[in-house]
Amino acid sequence: MVVMAEDLFIKGHNACAGCGCALCMRWVLNTLGKDTVVANATGCMEVVSTQYPASSWGVPYVHSVFANAAAVASGVTRAFRKQGRSKDTVVAIGGDGSTYDIGFGTLSGAMERNEDMIYVCYDNEAYANTGVQRSGATPFASATTTSPQEIGGKHEWKKNLAFIAAAHGIPYVATASVGFLPDLEKKLLKAKAMKGFRLIVVYAPCTLGWRIPADKMVEVARMAVNTGLWNLFEIEDGKFSMSAKPTLEPVDGYLRMQGRFKHLTAEQIRFIQEHARATRLELEKLEASGVNVGRIL
Numbered sequence: 555m556v557v558m559a560e561d562l563f564i565k566g567h568n569a570c571a572g573c574g575c576a577l578c579m580r581w582v583l584n585t586l587g588k589d590t591v592v593a594n595a596t597g598c599m600e601v602v603s604t605q606y607p608a609s610s611w612g613v614p615y616v617h618s619v620f621a622n623a624a625a626v627a628s629g630v631t632r633a634f635r636k637q638g639r640s641k642d643t644v645v646a647i648g649g650d651g652s653t654y655d656i657g658f659g660t661l662s663g664a665m666e667r668n669e670d671m672i673y674v675c676y677d678n679e680a681y682a683n684t685g686v687q688r689s690g691a692t693p694f695a696s697a698t699t700t701s702p703q704e705i706g707g708k709h710e711w712k713k714n715l716a717f718i719a720a721a722h723g724i725p726y727v728a729t730a731s732v733g734f735l736p737d738l739e740k741k742l743l744k745a746k747a748m749k750g751f752r753l754i755v756v757y758a759p760c761t762l763g764w765r766i767p768a769d770k771m772v773e774v775a776r777m778a779v780n781t782g783l784w785n786l787f788e789i790e791d792g793k794f795s796m797s798a799k800p801t802l803e804p805v806d807g808y809l810r811m812q813g814r815f816k817h818l819t820a821e822q823i824r825f826i827q828e829h830a831r832a833t834r835l836e837l838e839k840l841e842a843s844g845v846n847v848g849r850i851l
């Protein structure tokens with residue numbers, strides 16, 4: 555486990571109590587260590603941590619704009635290479651709005667060029683910082699401040715960022731969760747030891763946007779995995795493997811804990827249940843097939 559002798563995401567920031575994203579930042583920095591340079595897109599984690607003249611970052615930090623964390627990190631990694639400097643880990647960090655949507659162009663370009671960096675997306679399933687608007691990562695039927703009202707929430711399923719990234723043929727893609735910190739830590743250390751583009755998408759509940767009590771954040775994160783609505787896996791050199799295969803629990807317990815789903819009908823819950831079951835089946839088939847998803851997609 556991470557030794558917290560020296561926290562590199564320093565206390566005193568302004569994140570909400572129980573913020574899953576702040577826990578993610580802390581784990582990323584403490585695991586990767588001092589020789590890390592961060593390029594961070596605009597979003598909650600930048601806004602809560604960089605109020606002039608203070609900073610919560612115990613490592614060198616560049617605030618990029620909303621769309622270009624991957625491009626800024628590409629510049630840093632290439633400058634370091636030119637200088638013959640190899641000990642630093644360059645990490646781009648973005649929220650889901652930045653990563654799945656607005657900054658996807660620069661992310662895709664950096665993946666295509668196989669830039670030597672780790673990209674961490676903390677996925678709180680909405681544009682939280684500006685008032686919880688719907689993003690490409692918002693799940694089906696979730697209420698946000700911009701979800702259509704006919705069904706009480708978003709019409710579409712969550713975009714599958716990990717597989718879209720894998721289709722770029724990059725060496726490492728992983729999903730993780732703040733509900734499973736040892737697994738996140740293992741994946742960060744594996745990524746740190748590799749070269750080329752490495753993407754880790756971390757499920758990180760937003761207490762405000764999901765309308766959950768602060769002390770239920772970790773439980774909600776765990777239940778997402780235990781219900782199969784967030785699957786933990788790795789795609790290493792195109793080879794897919796599941797990190798956990800829990801016996802799937804019914805989704806309604808997870809959904810009912812969150813205000814963003816409180817309007818759901820029994821039929822919608824059945825629909826989501828079926829989606830979780832079918833997804834798990836497909837992932838197991840893919841794992842058994844040994845297919846290289848970096849080549850065929």
Ligand SMILES: Cc1ncc(C[n+]2csc(CCOP(=O)(O)OP(=O)(O)O)c2C)c(N)n1
Binds near residue numbers: 598599620649650680
């Ligand atoms: C080009 C551009 N569009 C919109 C904004 C306003 N904006 C700042 S943060 C943000 C939401 C970020 O969402 P996400 O990336 O999911 O991070 P979170 O706030 O959830 O941590 C938005 C829309 C901006 N700064 N730049």
Ligand SMILES: [Mg+2]
Binds near residue numbers: 649677679680
């Ligand atoms: Mg977000």
